[in-house]
Amino acid sequence: MARVAVTxxxxxxxxxxxxxxxxxxxxxxxxxxxxxxxxLIPRDIITQFSCSYNGVEVFRAELxxxxxxxxxxxxxxxxxxxxxxxxxxxxxxGYVATHSAKIAVA
Amino acid sequence: xxxxRRFIALAAGAFAAGKAxxxxxxxxxxxxxxxxxxxLRKVTGGAPxxxxxxxxxxxxxxxxxxxxxxxxxxDSPMTQAExxxxxxxxxxxxxxxxxxxxxxxxxxxxxxxxxRARIADSGKVIAIAELADGSYWSHEVSVIVTLSACLExxxx
Numbered sequence: 282m283a284r285v286a287v288t289x290x291x292x293x294x295x296x297x298x299x300x301x302x303x304x305x306x307x308x309x310x311x312x313x314x315x316x317x318x319x320x321l322i323p324r325d326i327i328t329q330f331s332c333s334y335n336g337v338e339v340f341r342a343e344l345x346x347x348x349x350x351x352x353x354x355x356x357x358x359x360x361x362x363x364x365x366x367x368x369x370x371x372x373x374x375g376y377v378a379t380h381s382a383k384i385a386v387a
Numbered sequence: 388x389x390x391x392r393r394f395i396a397l398a399a400g401a402f403a404a405g406k407a408x409x410x411x412x413x414x415x416x417x418x419x420x421x422x423x424x425x426x427l428r429k430v431t432g433g434a435p436x437x438x439x440x441x442x443x444x445x446x447x448x449x450x451x452x453x454x455x456x457x458x459x460x461x462d463s464p465m466t467q468a469e470x471x472x473x474x475x476x477x478x479x480x481x482x483x484x485x486x487x488x489x490x491x492x493x494x495x496x497x498x499x500x501x502x503r504a505r506i507a508d509s510g511k512v513i514a515i516a517e518l519a520d521g522s523y524w525s526h527e528v529s530v531i532v533t534l535s536a537c538l539e540x541x542x543x
Contacts, residue, residue: 298497299496337494339491340490341491342489342490343488343489345483345485345486346483347486348502348504348505349453349504349505352503353502354487354489354501355501355502356489357497358494358495
């Protein structure tokens with residue numbers, strides 16, 4: 282299981298804009314590097330990231346080889362109601378990582 | 388004895404062989420530019436891109452191209468009627484121009500995105516924002532890279 286790290290505030294006021302930071306552990310092999318014997322190392326990257334808030338998608342990103350290893354994505358969302366935020370990363374060679382975080386909105 | 392004709396044929400052959408062994412494509416700069424133009428067209432569908440509204444923050448001098456912090460902020464109220472639909476990031480000198488494309492909406496609250504990019508060589512970094520009314524805005528920043536992102540070949 283791939284390791285991920287996500288920071289979401291545990292509680293927020295209704296209507297407040299919250300910042301979410303996500304990090305997934307992944308080498309993001311760009312497919313342009315070669316081994317010492319000259320063979321091309323095949324591409325192995327995370328291609329999609331999405332975040333849904335109580336089942337509604339609020340953010341989605343498409344990643345390319347030019348995203349640094351262990352991709353960090355920081356974005357914002359409006360705290361509308363208490364519930365869970367679901368994060369999902371998918372990539373080459375069947376890579377899937379998921380994470381969920383709870384938020385209490387007052 | 389080598390005739391003049393034979394000498395020219397030999398020289399031409401040696402030149403061709405040398406060229407085949409060369410690592411770099413002589414047209415690499417033109418190809419990169421064409422790839423960037425194609426990528427921008429794919430995103431905008433040929434619509435005009437105006438400078439403004441977008442603020443791209445990248446350090447002007449990058450000592451390590453493997454992880455360059457990039458922040459994009461778009462000046463938008465992020466309401467249902469007026470919001471940023473997508474933010475796209477490109478680099479000029481990477482083997483592929485794409486870095487990241489993000490889809491957001493009024494629920495983002497603020498149009499702000501931060502990530503870390505790989506930059507292969509000194510050149511422009513471009514951020515394009517697609518607004519709900521169908522207009523495109525951009526900001527370009529030139530950066531100097533001292534240590535390039537891992538690439539053994541394909542550098543200019």
